[in-house]
Amino acid sequence: MTPAELRASLERDGFVRIPQVLAADELHRYRGASQHIVDTARKGEWPYVRTLPKQFPPWDAEDVQKGIWGVQHLLHPEMPGRDVFAESYFHEKVVDVVVNLLECRRDDLVLELYNMLCRPDHDFALRWHRDNIGPQASAEEELRHLQEPIIHAQWNLALYDDSSLIVVPGSHQRARTDMERGADPFEDNMPGQLAVRMNPGDIVFYNNNILHRGVYNSSIERMTLHGSMGIAKSDPERARNILQHGIGTWASKADFSNIPPEMSKLAQGMQSRLISMGSGHDVGFTHQD
Template sequence: MPTSPLRAELATQGFTIQRAILGPSELSALREAAARTTARARSGRWPDVRTVGKQFPPWPKPKPDADTDTHVPIWGVQGLLNRDLGPEAAVFARAYFGDAVLGVARELLGADDDGGAGDGKGIGECRDEDLVMELFNMLVRPDTDFELEWHRDDVPRSASVEEECARLGIPLSVLRTEDPSQSQEKGEKRKRDFHTQYNLALYPDSSLIVIPGSHARPRTEAERVPDPYAPALPGQLVVYLEPGDIVFYDNNILHRGVYDCTKERMSLHGSVGHVGGARARARNVLQHGVGGWVDQCDFAALGGGEDGRIRRRAEGMRDRLVKLGRESGDVGFSLTG
């Protein structure tokens, strides 16, 4: 098991929460940028959005009518690092590439061994030069209540137990375990994860619901329910976040989102990769359309001095994503609906 307490918690539970990683000034700046960006997206002036009624990419691009007011029903805003977003992109870039978030991400992406790969790659501390820029989006309050189905981000609901194990990197011996959720305690080794995903709350947030430990096993019979919107599954947990709190979670933990239209929500939804993930991460990232603009990202607005270190980190992470995109080609989509 990992010796890092954060990695140990992520490996066991599938998520870990860090409280109050943002100071008051950072939180205020992000709220202002988020409010402007959300208003722009709802008016149809930012096309890269998640529209209500569709859960997974690709989402339709809104086509505002110049002669009438346009209101786009959204539950998310994509592409926060796209330079076409304007000044707000620099505010979001400081959060994504800053030490508060990436300090935790680097610890989670470190390793105590080779993760079962047998080649010794990626052992030990995760360095800046190991990091890959991935996704940075925002989840927002919809106009009407909206729910996501129970899902894993990179495993379709139709997957058999054997297919689930293959996608999750779980030895098939787990299938012979009376209680699959105990497989890690019995010494089974999952493949190493070369990414981490997170929600960073700008307002109080209780939208994310997870099944702790489900990232490390196939679904139980109770979880293979005909109704993908089942209001409750055994062992589910609501993740409660206060402004400035962040939850890192395995994107293949069994989870769903429940959005209350009466409660403000602006949560920065990001992921960070490790170079060891290579093409295995390409589909998860590139299906969101970042390949169309990432090579144009300009982080000069991050400035010099201490920000110069952050800028150099950002440019390196961007370049590694550009390289991944060039090497991967057409990656398709993980899920439909």
């Protein structure tokens, strides 16, 4: 796809899938690092996890015995395999798409979130939501948020087959309908819904304020790298969207010196721009469940 086609697809549908961005050796390496940290997390030996059945941050590591559905902070300085994860986050093909979608320079980019969504210990689903707009928002509030300029790009990079992401295409351009607003939060047949099907090595970029949910099958292997990058902008809402996940508490300690030089230079610049946003101790949370 050309840059214009990428932007047009994202603007029209709210998501765009790019097939096979990873080479076979990269896929093998990322799977190995991912399997190791998932095993570590399930044993309670990594404190930053998404625990069942809680849907949104903050999560409590003491609940790990209830099972997990994700691993947080893949770029954390104490993360096993962090250099491998850093190479996947700052991957040239990923960054190229981000720059094209945001129509910015690499020097404008800010380090944001990098987590992994994994097979849950029991079947699990997220309710319908928009990431940065709470469920009680009025139609007017929704439209105000949805009409704001896009200042970050969010993606899922699948290491195995993945059809967990369910979206309502085009819903990022409008307020919820009366049916959507009144529907059961876990409605299985929302009008117009689409399961985004990904093969290993595919990446999907999506507007995180599209109406979407996740449906996770505990019998199907899942390791999907879930990241975002943005461009510099300072306001309380922007800070909350990123820092509510806890990245501000360790970002200044992250070390990117062991990845390829050009990647390392980009990473350090993005890191410094994130640090300028603050620690995130008092930004609050978008969702309460």
